[in-house]
Amino acid sequence: MKEPLQFFKCLSDITRLNATLLIFVEGELCVCELVEALNDSQPKISRHLSQLRACGILDDVRRGQWVFYSISKNLPEWATEILETTSRTNKESLQVLQTSLKAMENRPQCC
Amino acid sequence: MKEPLQFFKCLSDITRLNATLLIFVEGELCVCELVEALNDSQPKISRHLSQLRACGILDDVRRGQWVFYSISKNLPEWATEILETTSRTNKESLQVLQTSLKAMENRPQCC
């Protein structure tokens, strides 16, 4: 993630924005958790996640069956600042997503 | 400008991003100045400016023949923060645009 332009393009889709912010506040999430929290199809979520990874916003790590996504350790300071500002601004809608997430059963980290 | 999503969509086009940032650092610019500084066609610039105005990022005011654009007085704090961060990050490419602007002859404010 070198250019703000590319960063804004990534965040200009509702699915990618919500996924990024949710991961930003939760720390690490796997695909099935995001499918549940965002209430979207698995291929759709997966496609957007791989785009965010390709742009350098997310890191992914496989752990058993699951692939966990987190904010890239190489994300520049300015991008983190923008995520900070945005998560604060979207606090309420983010809390809705966090609630769906907490209501999910059989979350991978529990096993 | 209510939602970060909409804000990011506006800034995810290179013409709109550059126009917004240039206006952000210069304070107020007319269409012909932006046409010159961004080296694009007048209809293209005009179209993007009206989009930015419709989204609540820019204000416009006609002064004689010219229409001047500035950052909207109603732009929320969080959006200003993002513009601040972005203009700092894009400092170098912004300076190139500012140089083209300064080199322009017959700028409206001179008359």
Added chain:
DNA sequence: ACACTATATCCGAATATACGGATATCCATA
């Protein structure tokens, strides 16, 4: 009224983006 400059908008074409559905891949476990 006319000419000229600045700006805005309309239109069709080209391009980009996002999607659903099907399918492939990867891993754990029996």
Added chain:
DNA sequence: TATGGATATCCGTATATTCGGATATAGTGT
């Protein structure tokens, strides 16, 4: 190695976005 769950990718389609070129509108000065 067979099965099943989780994830990724492919493909064709639908939609959205952007563009250039033409044209319309608005204001200024003659």
